[in-house]
Amino acid sequence: MAGEQLALTVLMGVFLVGVVTLVSRMENLRAYTPLVSGDAGYGDSTATSHKPSGLIRWLTTVDHKDIGILYGIYATIAFVWGGLAVMLMRVELTTPALNVLGGTGTYNGLLTSHGITMLFLFGTPIIAAFSNYFIPLLIGADDMAFPRINGIAFWLLPPAALLIWAGFFLDPLTGGAVGAAETSWTMYTPLSAEQANPGVDLMLLGLHLSGISATMGAINFIVTIFTERSPDVNWANLDIFSWTILTQSALILFAFPLLGSALIMLLLDRNFQTAFFAVDGGSPILWQHLFWFFGHPEVYILVLPPMGLVSWILPKFSGRKLFGYKFVIYSTLAIGVLSFGVWAHHMFSSGIDPRIRASFMAVSLAIAIPSAVKTFNWIATMWNGNIRLTAPMLFCIGFVANFVIGGITGVFLAAIPIDLVLHDTYYVVGHFHWIVMGMIAFAGFGAIYYWFPIVTGKMYQKRLAKMHFWISEIGVAVTFFAMLLLGYLGMPRRYATYEFNGLIAPLAQVTTLHQVATIGAFIIMLGQLIWVWNLTQSYLEGPVVEDEDPWNLKETGQYSREFEWFGEQLDTTDEDTPALAADGSGEPSDD
Ligand code: HEM
Numbered sequence: 001m002a003g004e005q006l007a008l009t010v011l012m013g014v015f016l017v018g019v020v021t022l023v024s025r026m027e028n029l030r031a032y033t034p035l036v037s038g039d040a041g042y043g044d045s046t047a048t049s050h051k052p053s054g055l056i057r058w059l060t061t062v063d064h065k066d067i068g069i070l071y072g073i074y075a076t077i078a079f080v081w082g083g084l085a086v087m088l089m090r091v092e093l094t095t096p097a098l099n100v101l102g103g104t105g106t107y108n109g110l111l112t113s114h115g116i117t118m119l120f121l122f123g124t125p126i127i128a129a130f131s132n133y134f135i136p137l138l139i140g141a142d143d144m145a146f147p148r149i150n151g152i153a154f155w156l157l158p159p160a161a162l163l164i165w166a167g168f169f170l171d172p173l174t175g176g177a178v179g180a181a182e183t184s185w186t187m188y189t190p191l192s193a194e195q196a197n198p199g200v201d202l203m204l205l206g207l208h209l210s211g212i213s214a215t216m217g218a219i220n221f222i223v224t225i226f227t228e229r230s231p232d233v234n235w236a237n238l239d240i241f242s243w244t245i246l247t248q249s250a251l252i253l254f255a256f257p258l259l260g261s262a263l264i265m266l267l268l269d270r271n272f273q274t275a276f277f278a279v280d281g282g283s284p285i286l287w288q289h290l291f292w293f294f295g296h297p298e299v300y301i302l303v304l305p306p307m308g309l310v311s312w313i314l315p316k317f318s319g320r321k322l323f324g325y326k327f328v329i330y331s332t333l334a335i336g337v338l339s340f341g342v343w344a345h346h347m348f349s350s351g352i353d354p355r356i357r358a359s360f361m362a363v364s365l366a367i368a369i370p371s372a373v374k375t376f377n378w379i380a381t382m383w384n385g386n387i388r389l390t391a392p393m394l395f396c397i398g399f400v401a402n403f404v405i406g407g408i409t410g411v412f413l414a415a416i417p418i419d420l421v422l423h424d425t426y427y428v429v430g431h432f433h434w435i436v437m438g439m440i441a442f443a444g445f446g447a448i449y450y451w452f453p454i455v456t457g458k459m460y461q462k463r464l465a466k467m468h469f470w471i472s473e474i475g476v477a478v479t480f481f482a483m484l485l486l487g488y489l490g491m492p493r494r495y496a497t498y499e500f501n502g503l504i505a506p507l508a509q510v511t512t513l514h515q516v517a518t519i520g521a522f523i524i525m526l527g528q529l530i531w532v533w534n535l536t537q538s539y540l541e542g543p544v545v546e547d548e549d550p551w552n553l554k555e556t557g558q559y560s561r562e563f564e565w566f567g568e569q570l571d572t573t574d575e576d577t578p579a580l581a582a583d584g585s586g587e588p589s590d591d
C-alpha cells in the first residue's frame with residue numbers, strides 16, 4: 001500500500017516536471033505577449049497577427065479580451081451545471097416524500113454543488129468576464145498590468161471546478177467510496193469536519209484554488225486601474241464600472257485570505273487530527289465567524305460589479321448622465337467598508353452574546369442607507385429621461401426592481417427578532433435569490449446584450465432577447481415569492497422531504513407553494529434556453545454590425561470609450577462585409 005502510494009507520488013512528480021518543461025519550451029508562448037513584444041496595443045494589428053490560431057491560441061492567450069471570453073464561456077458552463085442541479089432538486093420538492101432522487105444524500109450533494117457552483121464558479125467568473133474584456137478598454141489601457149498572471153488566474157479555474165465537482169464523477173467509479181460533498185455551501189462544522197468522505201477534501205481544495213484565482217485577479221485589477229489608465233482618465237471621470245471593480249478587488253483582497261485560512265484549518269481538522277473546529281476542545285462557532293467574515297463581504301463582491309454595470313448601462317438608454325455620479329461612488333465605497341462589519345447577522349440564532357448581536361444588527365441596518373442611495377440614483381436617472389426599452393435596459397430596470405425586494409427582505413432579516421423566526425427557512429432562500437438571480441444574473445444578461453456587438457461584431461435577435469427578459473422576470477417573481485411565503489409557513493431550508501404538523505401549517509399549502517416554485521423554476525429555465533439559443537444563433541449567423549454606434553448613443557452624448565474602440569476596429573477590418581441597416585440591427589426595430 002505504502003509502496004503503491006510512493007510509486008504514484010513519483011509518477012505524479014515526473015508528470016508535473018514534464019509539463020513544466022514542455023510549457024517553458026513553448027517559445028511562441030511569449031511571442032504575442034504585449035509586454036514582451038514591445039508596444040503592441042490592440043490598435044496595432046501586428047499584435048494579433050502573431051497569435052497562433054485554434055486551440056493553441058485559446059490555451060496560451062494572454063490577451064485580456066480572449067481571457068474575458070474564456071471566463072464567459074466557463075461561467076456559462078457552470079451556470080448550466082448549477083441550473084441542472086437545482087432543477088433536479090425542484091422536481092424532488094414537488095411532493096413531500098422522497099420519490100425522484102435515489103436518496104437524501106443525492107439531494108444534499110446537489111444542494112451543495114448548486115450553491116458553490118453558482119457563487120464561486122459562475123458568479124465571480126461571469127463578473128471577471130466583463131472586467132477582463134472591458135476595463136482595459138474603458139480606462140484606455142493596452143492590456144491588464146500583468147497579462148500572464150491574468151492567464152494563470154483563469155487557468156486555475158477549470159481544475160478548481162473539476163475538484164469541486166469531483167465527488168459526482170468519482171462516485172460511480174469508486175463504488176461510492178468518494179462521493180459528492182454534502183455540506184451545503186456554508187460548510188458548517190462539525191458536519192463538514194466529521195463527514196468521512198474524501199469528496200469533501202477535494203471540494204475544499206477546489207475552493208482554495210478558486211480563491212487563489214480570484215485573489216490574483218483582484219491584485220491585477222487594482223494595479224491595472226491604478227497604473228494603466230490613459231492620461232485623460234482620472235479618479236473624477238473614471239467610469240462607474242471600474243470603480244465597482246476596484247472596490248470589489250479590495251474586498252476580495254481582504255476576504256478571500258480568510259476563506260483560504262479557514263479552509264486549510266478545516267482540511268487539517270479533517271486529515272491531521274487538529275481540533276480548531278472540534279466540538280470538544282475547539283469551537284464550531286469559530287468556523288461560522290471565519291466563514292462569514294469572508295462570506296458576507298463575498299455577497300457584496302458578487303453584487304457590487306453588477307451594480308456598476310447597471311450604473312453604466314442604464315443611463316445610456318435613459319438618454320442622460322448617471323444621476324449623482326459621486327454619490328454612487330461614495331455608496332459603493334461605504335457598502336464595501338460596512339460589509340466587513342456585519343458578518344454576525346448570519347449567526348443571530350447561534351447563541352452568541354446578545355450585546356454583540358445588537359451591534360451587528362445596527363451595522364446591518366445601516367447598509368440599507370447606501371443601498372437606498374443607489375436605488376434612488378438609478379430611479380432619478382430614469383426620471384423624465386428618454387427611456388428606450390431595449391433588452392439591456394429591460395434587464396437594468398428588472399435589476400432595480402428585484403433589488404428593492406431583495407434588499408428590503410434583507411432589512412427584515414437584519415432585525416434580530418424577525419431573524420430568530422425566519423432564520424434557516426425558505427424566506428432566507430427567497431431573500432438572497434431575489435438578489436443573486438434577480439440582480440447578478442440580470443446585470444450579466446443586460447451587459448451581454450449591450451456589448452454583444454463589440455465582442456462578436458454581430459447583433460442579437462432583439463425580440464428573442466426581450467422574451468428572455470420577460471420570461472426570466474416572471475420566473476424569478478413566481479419562484480422566489482413562493483419561497484418567501486414558504487418561509488412564513490415555517491418550511492426549513494435544505495430539506496429533501498417535508499412533513500408538517502397541521503396546526504402550524506397545512507401540508508397541502510406547503511406542497512402547493514413548492515409546486516409553484518418548481519413551475520417558476522421551469523419558467524426561468526425556458527428563458528435561459530431562449531438566451532443560449534439566441535446568443536449561439538446570432539453569433540454564428542446574426543447580422544454584421546457596421547455602425548460604430550449601434551445604440552445611437554452619440555445623439556444623447558452617451559457615446560463612450562469602449563464603442564470608440566469598437567469604431568477603430570471597424571475601420572481597420574475588411575470593407576467588403578455586407579452592409580446593414582443604419583441602426584446596426586438586422587431586424588425591424590421595435591424599441
Ligand atoms: C440591504 C442589504 C442586505 C441586508 C440587510 C441583508 C441581510 C441579510 C441577513 C440578516 C441574512 C441572514 C439571514 C439568516 O440566515 O437568518 C442574509 C442572508 C443572506 N444574504 Fe442578505 N442582506 C442584504 C443584501 C444582500 C445582498 C446584496 C446579497 C447578495 C449579493 C445577499 C445575500 C445573502 C445570502 C447569500 C444570504 C444567505 C446566506 C446563507 O445562509 O446561506 N444579501 N442577508
Ligand SMILES: [Cu+2]
Nearest residue numbers: 296342345346
Ligand atoms: Cu450577510
